[in-house]
Amino acid sequence: MIARIPSLPLKTALAAVALAAALAGCSSDKWGFPYKASVQQGNWITQEQVALLQPGMTREQVRFALGSPTLTSVLHADRWDYPYYFKPGYGKAQERKFTVWFENDRLVRWEGDKQPELQPYQINTPSPTGDEKADERASQDEKRLQEEAQERKSDANAPVNPTTQYPGQPGNAPEPLR
Numbered sequence: 001m002i003a004r005i006p007s008l009p010l011k012t013a014l015a016a017v018a019l020a021a022a023l024a025g026c027s028s029d030k031w032g033f034p035y036k037a038s039v040q041q042g043n044w045i046t047q048e049q050v051a052l053l054q055p056g057m058t059r060e061q062v063r064f065a066l067g068s069p070t071l072t073s074v075l076h077a078d079r080w081d082y083p084y085y086f087k088p089g090y091g092k093a094q095e096r097k098f099t100v101w102f103e104n105d106r107l108v109r110w111e112g113d114k115q116p117e118l119q120p121y122q123i124n125t126p127s128p129t130g131d132e133k134a135d136e137r138a139s140q141d142e143k144r145l146q147e148e149a150q151e152r153k154s155d156a157n158a159p160v161n162p163t164t165q166y167p168g169q170p171g172n173a174p175e176p177l178r
Contacts, residue, residue: 036089042070043082045098045115053100057107062100069100078102082112 045066052065062080063069069080082098098112117134 038089039087040085042084043067043098044084044119045082045096046119047115047117050098050110050115053107053110055107055109059102059105059107062102062107066098066100 043066049066053062057065066082070083071081073079078101080100080102082100084096084098085093086095087093096113096115098110098115100110101108
């Protein structure tokens with residue numbers, strides 16, 4: 001006679017193990033089940049790129065500094081928009097906006113949200129040389145700001161000569177040597 005194997009306790013134990021594994025997978029978001037892809041759209045602009053902007057720049061110079069704009073409108077031909085949106089798979093979304101305005105194809109003004117200091121690939125890569133470079137850049141920026149403030153003070157006290165005040169205007173060409 002064939003002995004009967006008690007299958008009910010075995011089936012119950014297997015069901016309990018499967019249920020415990022499924023619940024353990026659902027309780028942690030580190031497992032990635034279900035997987036949610038991160039969504040990144042727009043232009044990532046850094047503070048360093050914004051610092052390159054100066055009034056009077058051409059459209060090509062602005063494109064070189066910031067990259068091609070994400071949004072250009074036929075109705076607003078003198079405005080370029082640089083939106084940025086990042087939604088991680090699990091977490092809070094980030095959104096930043098930056099806009100530049102032109103008049104006669106020259107940069108007039110810009111405004112937008114505060115931009116990050118680093119590119120995305122530089123954010124989570126700690127290195128002693130990177131920290132040294134960041135400290136060096138901060139000291140250089142501080143020195144540059146002090147120099148610019150001194151130049152503005154000296155420029156404000158300088159006498160204005162109407163013939164050299166606007167050096168690219170017609171009639172302001174230097175006299176040829178004789």
